[in-house]
Amino acid sequence: MEFIIVKFVLVVVVFLVSLGIAAYSTYAERKIAAFLQDRVGPDRAGPFGLLQPLADGVKMFMKEEIIPTHADKGLFILGPSIMMMTACLTGVVIPWGSTLIINCTEYPVQITDLNIGILYIFGVVSIGVYGIMIGGWASNNKYSLMGAIRASSQMISYELAMGMSIIALVMMTGTLSIGEIVKQQQGMHWNVFVQPLGFVLFLICAFAECNRTPFDLPECETELVGVYHTEYSSMKLGFYLFAEYINMFISSAIISSLYFGGYNFPFIDQLGLPHNVLTLLGTLIFFGKVFFFIFFFMWIRWTLPRFRYDQLMHVGWRIMIPLALFNILLTAAIVLWQNGQFN
Amino acid sequence: MLNQNLPFMILATLSVFSALMVVLSRKPVHSVLYLIFCFFTIGGHYLLLNAQFLFAVHIIVYAGAIMVLFLFTLMFINLNKELEPHKTNLVKGAATIVAGTLLLIMVSTVTDTGNILPQQASTNEVGTVAVLGKKLYSDYVLPFEITSILLLAAMVGAVMIGKRIQIKIKHNEFNT
The missing domain is CATH 1.20.120.1200 (NADH-ubiquinone/plastoquinone oxidoreductase chain 6, subunit NuoJ)
Structure with missing residues (x-):
């Protein structure tokens, strides 16, 4: 019984935290954009404009809800729903912290540690494509359809390179469970030091999967109006935009836990603090890493221009995939050498 | 139950x-x-x-x-x-008969097998990654590798089909 309560609380907390962080990412994005462009940014709603996400949310809900006459109504509503659902699903397998001891029982701060954790994430990400495709098609608008097709072909192309960059990591760690991968990175043994190429590839693919600049072709207003969400209004549009920020948060969390040690930090054993305090400290540090990567996402957005569509495909298929394959071969050779196969 | x-x-x-x-x-x-x-x-x-x-x-x-x-x-x-595209009644009838025969074969197979013993599926570990991987790369390594060659052949075939169309288009442009 207690087990169920702990898990339930954890699910609710992870859900609320993802939504909260996604909401404040919109604020952070505008503030960082303002900082990089030497402006002030939002500063009217509340102190330092801190209530801006709330105001935006209310605005989104108050807008008129329009469903185009010739749109496929059921699918039109299904599109943003899938998008939001898949965005919230991935938080389940991420280890947010080590373990908490309550009443002499150890509870991991992770909703579930599937032994196929990484594959689960890939499965959910591949469903996410449908949110865009269905939304774009159901709108019955040529711009929407073009945008949807662009977005999904981009996501499929980069999913391949992403999967391959992860295979090298799985070969090093010998497990698909994310909890186990984080545990192996005790102290300063972060995977980024042994898999630098894999990390760079994964980071680039994460940008492409989240449709962030320089890969925001699905959202390029100058060519395709508003792309796959051209016909959407009110909170349905809000969900599409909001899901993007949740995805960004989750990608940052995945990058931090796979390559930057998750909740581990150096000298963790030498502090001499009680176990629960260490766990909370680890969680805080994990969120610090996550926030850094969210900042990094935004930093790139306001620094680099977007690719042309053919350049995007060229990078995806001709550069990323061969590099990922090379990385797999290199990793395989090193693993064999470490196991003494070449002696 | x-x-x-x-x-x-x-x-x-x-x-x-x-x-x-x-x-x-x-x-x-x-x-x-x-x-x-x-x-x-x-x-x-x-x-x-x-x-x-x-x-x-x-x-x-x-x-x-x-x-x-x-x-x-x-x-x-x-x-x-x-x-x-609208199919003629002849085609529709033929399709119904073919599908019905297939159903008959499948149903007869299932009934002939008799009682299928329920496996203790929820307790065995065959489906987990570690066990499956070891099985695939030891007992079933030959079929597994042959499958990969099959996939490679399919991939090469797809590339060939794609290429042929491209050549045709170029040829037409040259003629006109």
């Missing part, structure tokens, strides 16, 4: 329903979406059998990759009511 079978019953109903809807839907895009849903319910069956790896791969490959391509093509060809 009923409680144990409840998840299976719900999943089985959903799979049969979605499979029927694939055939019965008027719009091709709806058919494809029902097919995707059907794949998900079958993935659920794998999970009930404790085959987690198979579940994940099934979702990623079938629901995530192949069906996206299906949806892609369907969205592009834009089937209208007017352009819908």
Whole structure:
């Protein structure tokens, strides 16, 4: 019984935290954009404009809800729903912290540690494509359809390179469970030091999967109006935009836990603090890493221009995939050498 | 017993329903979406059998990759009511007979097998990644590698088909 309560609380907390962080990412994005462009940014709603996400949310809900006459109504509503659902699903397998001891029982701060954790994430990400495709098609608008097709072909192309960059990591760690991968990175043994190429590839693919600049072709207003969400209004549009920020948060969390040690930090054993305090400290540090990567996402957005569509495909298929394959071969050779196969 | 079978019953109903809807839907895009849903319910069956790896791969490959391509093509060809190809009654009758015969064969196979002993599926570990990987790379290594060659051949074939079209277009441009 207690087990169920702990898990339930954890699910609710992870859900609320993802939504909260996604909401404040919109604020952070505008503030960082303002900082990089030497402006002030939002500063009217509340102190330092801190209530801006709330105001935006209310605005989104108050807008008129329009469903185009010739749109496929059921699918039109299904599109943003899938998008939001898949965005919230991935938080389940991420280890947010080590373990908490309550009443002499150890509870991991992770909703579930599937032994196929990484594959689960890939499965959910591949469903996410449908949110865009269905939304774009159901709108019955040529711009929407073009945008949807662009977005999904981009996501499929980069999913391949992403999967391959992860295979090298799985070969090093010998497990698909994310909890186990984080545990192996005790102290300063972060995977980024042994898999630098894999990390760079994964980071680039994460940008492409989240449709962030320089890969925001699905959202390029100058060519395709508003792309796959051209016909959407009110909170349905809000969900599409909001899901993007949740995805960004989750990608940052995945990058931090796979390559930057998750909740581990150096000298963790030498502090001499009680176990629960260490766990909370680890969680805080994990969120610090996550926030850094969210900042990094935004930093790139306001620094680099977007690719042309053919350049995007060229990078995806001709550069990323061969590099990922090379990385797999290199990793395989090193693993064999470490196991003494070449002696 | 009923409680144990409840998840299976719900999943089985959903799979049969979605499979029927694939055939019965008027719009091709709806058919494809029902097919995707059907794949998900079958993935659920794998999970009930404790085959987690198979579940994940099934979702990623079938629901995530192949069906996206299906949806892609369907969205592009834009089937209208007017352009819908109509089959003659002869073809319809022939198709019904063929499908009915297939059903008969399948039903007879199932009835001939007699009682299928229920495996202790939820407790065995065959479906987990570690066990499956060891099995694939030791006992079944030859079939596994041959399958990979088959996939490679299919890939080369796809590239060849794509290339031939490109050459044809260039040739036409040269002529005109």
